[in-house]
Amino acid sequence: MDALSIAIRSILFILPSYFANSIPVVLGGGAPLDGKRKFSDGQRIFGDGKTVRGFFSGIATGTLVGALEGIMLSGTAWDIYGSGASAYVAAGFLLGAGTMAGDLVGSFVKRRQKVARGKPSWIMDQLMFLLFAFLFSYPLAAHLLTLESVLFLTILTYFVHIGANVLANRWGLKKVPW
Numbered sequence: 001m002d003a004l005s006i007a008i009r010s011i012l013f014i015l016p017s018y019f020a021n022s023i024p025v026v027l028g029g030g031a032p033l034d035g036k037r038k039f040s041d042g043q044r045i046f047g048d049g050k051t052v053r054g055f056f057s058g059i060a061t062g063t064l065v066g067a068l069e070g071i072m073l074s075g076t077a078w079d080i081y082g083s084g085a086s087a088y089v090a091a092g093f094l095l096g097a098g099t100m101a102g103d104l105v106g107s108f109v110k111r112r113q114k115v116a117r118g119k120p121s122w123i124m125d126q127l128m129f130l131l132f133a134f135l136f137s138y139p140l141a142a143h144l145l146t147l148e149s150v151l152f153l154t155i156l157t158y159f160v161h162i163g164a165n166v167l168a169n170r171w172g173l174k175k176v177p178w
């Protein structure tokens with residue numbers, strides 16, 4: 001397969017994760033997932049940036065984006081699963097769930113490192129969600145998770161994340177540009 005096809009298929013694969021990771025900034029807020037509880041080190045488990053609404057809106061959005069992709073791509077030349085639209089819905093759900101789980105793991109590690117909520121931590125903010133999206137979707141997407149694709153998406157995500165946060169800051173959705 002040529003490089004452009006690998007890049008396009010990789011982006012089609014990861015779209016539910018990108019949407020899941022972005023939507024909590026808009027739809028999140030309210031009660032924190034950790035119920036304000038502290039870990040044994042005296043710091044919050046996840047912190048106020050991880051809310052119940054944000055978590056579930058991310059999973060729902062990943063599933064929805066998967067469903068839309070299923071409608072648009074299933075049976076076409078860009079069909080990445082090749083087993084009907086329902087595979088996209090399932091993959092969207094797994095990508096959304098993995099993304100939100102990875103986001104939580106990232107915040108958990110940040111709190112253990114005493115990084116305050118909202119302060120940047122390059123690996124945790126940008127790549128933990130991606131790693132967990134890969135892990136959760138692996139049962140359905142092993143054929144897409146080639147070395148080239150994983151490397152491409154890791155580098156792409158790094159830059160997309162920086163760009164998206166600068167835009168979210170400029171549009172007034174986030175107080176800080178990271």
Ligand code: CTP
Binds near residue numbers: 028050106117
């Ligand atoms: N958000 C949410 N629920 C989630 C994830 C995110 O409500 N599960 C919302 C919060 O308003 C959060 C914003 O999206 O402030 C940005 O998310 P993120 O950058 O991941 O959180 P931070 O506030 O930076 O917190 P942390 O330091 O824990 O990463």
Ligand code: MG
Binds near residue numbers: 118119120125178
């Ligand atoms: Mg942040």
